[in-house]
Amino acid sequence: xxxxxxxxxxxxxxxxxxxxxxxxxxxxxxxxxxxxxxxxxxxxxxxxxxxxxxxxxxxxxxxxxxxxxxxxxxxxxxxxxxxxxxxxxxxxxxxxxxxxxxxxxxxxxxxxxxxxxxxxxxxxxxxxxxxxxxxxxxxxxxxxxxxxxxxxxxxxxxxxxxxxxxxxxxxxxxxxxxxxxxxxxxxxxxxxxxxxxxxxxxxxxxxxxxxxxxxxxxxxxxxxxxxxxxxxxxxxxxxxxxxxxxxxxxxxxxxxxxxxxxxxxxxxxxxxxxxxxxxxxxxxxxxxxxxxxxxxxxxxxxxxxxxxxxxxxxxxxxxxxxxxxxxxxxxxxxxxxxxxxxxxxxxxxxxxxxxxxxxxxxxxxxxxxxxxxxxxxxxxxxxxxxxxxxxxxxxxxxxxxxxxxxxxxxxxxxxxxxxxxxxxxxxxxxxxxxxxxxxxxxxxxxxxxxxxxxxxx
Numbered sequence: 366x367x368x369x370x371x372x373x374x375x376x377x378x379x380x381x382x383x384x385x386x387x388x389x390x391x392x393x394x395x396x397x398x399x400x401x402x403x404x405x406x407x408x409x410x411x412x413x414x415x416x417x418x419x420x421x422x423x424x425x426x427x428x429x430x431x432x433x434x435x436x437x438x439x440x441x442x443x444x445x446x447x448x449x450x451x452x453x454x455x456x457x458x459x460x461x462x463x464x465x466x467x468x469x470x471x472x473x474x475x476x477x478x479x480x481x482x483x484x485x486x487x488x489x490x491x492x493x494x495x496x497x498x499x500x501x502x503x504x505x506x507x508x509x510x511x512x513x514x515x516x517x518x519x520x521x522x523x524x525x526x527x528x529x530x531x532x533x534x535x536x537x538x539x540x541x542x543x544x545x546x547x548x549x550x551x552x553x554x555x556x557x558x559x560x561x562x563x564x565x566x567x568x569x570x571x572x573x574x575x576x577x578x579x580x581x582x583x584x585x586x587x588x589x590x591x592x593x594x595x596x597x598x599x600x601x602x603x604x605x606x607x608x609x610x611x612x613x614x615x616x617x618x619x620x621x622x623x624x625x626x627x628x629x630x631x632x633x634x635x636x637x638x639x640x641x642x643x644x645x646x647x648x649x650x651x652x653x654x655x656x657x658x659x660x661x662x663x664x665x666x667x668x669x670x671x672x673x674x675x676x677x678x679x680x681x682x683x684x685x686x687x688x689x690x691x692x693x694x695x696x697x698x699x700x701x702x703x704x705x706x707x708x709x710x711x712x713x714x715x716x717x718x719x720x721x722x723x724x725x726x727x728x729x730x731x732x733x734x735x736x737x738x739x740x741x742x743x744x745x746x747x748x749x750x751x752x753x754x755x756x757x758x759x760x761x762x763x764x765x766x767x768x769x770x771x772x773x774x775x776x777x778x779x780x781x782x783x784x785x786x787x788x789x790x791x792x793x794x795x796x797x798x799x800x801x802x803x804x805x806x807x808x809x810x811x812x813x814x815x816x817x818x819x820x821x822x
Contacts, residue, residue, distance in 0.1 A: 371468065374399075385687055392472070474633060503623045503625050530553040534619070535557075548579075556585070651685050710775045725755040730749070735807075
């Protein structure tokens with residue numbers, strides 16, 4: 366098997382396939398690990414952890430710890446980020462070598478007959494080929510990134526110091542993470558989002574908590590506005606125009622308007638692999654393209670752009686190659702984690718989505734203000750919301766979705782994800798004991814309440 370792209374989708378296919386005994390080559394133009402490891406979730410989450418430590422030290426006196434008020438040297442965080450990235454990268458390289466995966470550094474192009482041509486002249490032939498070239502940040506006309514005034518995630522994650530003020534264009538997951546990081550570390554942040562609310566696709570009750578937190582922390586959010594352009598100043602900074610002639614002058618602009626598939630030049634025209642008008646390779650539920658023996662996974666296809674979805678798709682591919690009757694990825698129930706402060710995590714339908722699908726629902730909401738562990742750690746902002754199907758007898762049926770916002774919810778999603786994907790009933794989840802005091806008790810209480818009998822609320 367030949368894999369084009371060494372990011373999460375590509376290296377997962379290689380590792381999982383090699384563990385099953387397949388002979389595998391990977392073509393990667395830069396470093397294995399891809400966007401997620403080098404210019405995505407790992408660096409972004411490291412900076413968010415810097416912000417978390419900063420907040421903790423700033424509030425230490427509440428716990429009787431008499432620390433000086435902190436200041437930030439972002440270059441140290443940048444160096445620590447790179448140390449984390451390099452350690453993971455070396456570990457991944459070692460694991461691939463251990464499993465006898467051959468890596469070719471270069472740009473790969475799929476030619477006819479399952480041949481992959483590398484730009485150094487090497488030609489590789491695979492009985493199967495996996496396309497996993499990933500994605501790159503989308504840009505906006507007039508906001509071309511220069512690494513000095515206008516940044517995408519690629520440039521932002523390499524900064525040695527943060528700007529005093531910034532506009533973040535885009536209030537989705539990436540935009541909210543960048544806004545949260547910068548605001549916590551002293552940057553004056555304005556978020557401009559074209560859609561009517563932050564975090565499109567998230568449950569409204571969750572979004573409301575994030576919006577209130579952002580407002581309380583001085584993050585200025587303008588939703589439902591178009592961004593019209595910007596005018597750089599000779600002495601630094603720029604004036605951004607948005608909405609109905611509104612303007613704001615800032616030191617930097619961070620463009621966070623999503624990512625597009627990196628499919629240009631990936632496939633020779635004569636091969637016949639179908640690529641849609643948005644640049645995504647078209648696949649079926651088992652990740653087959655329309656050409657025999659050719660698969661595509663990860664950000665290259667029109668599925669949720671999440672590293673762990675790439676992992677899951679890669680496993681589907683290998684199982685299919687091995688004839689092991691793979692189960693397709695259920696994209697409506699994958700886990701989502703957003704690492705801004707407060708954190709957001711969810712799996713399954715939002716209340717709005719369930720109602721739009723014509724499903725009658727019952728919901729249960731429990732706030733962290735009533736959770737002992739949340740009070741102990743001093744982070745009571747947020748809630749857990751459980752959406753269940755309403756049965757004809759008026760009782761709560763299968764769990765359709767669980768949506769969380771608050772302290773460490775990205776680490777609490779596991780049991781909620783399992784419950785949603787097993788289509789568990791509230792009574793079934795209610796049999797499981799939640800340890801006390803823990804943050805996860807809030808999920809347990811929210812589900813228990815759907816049985817008609819709760820404990821603390």
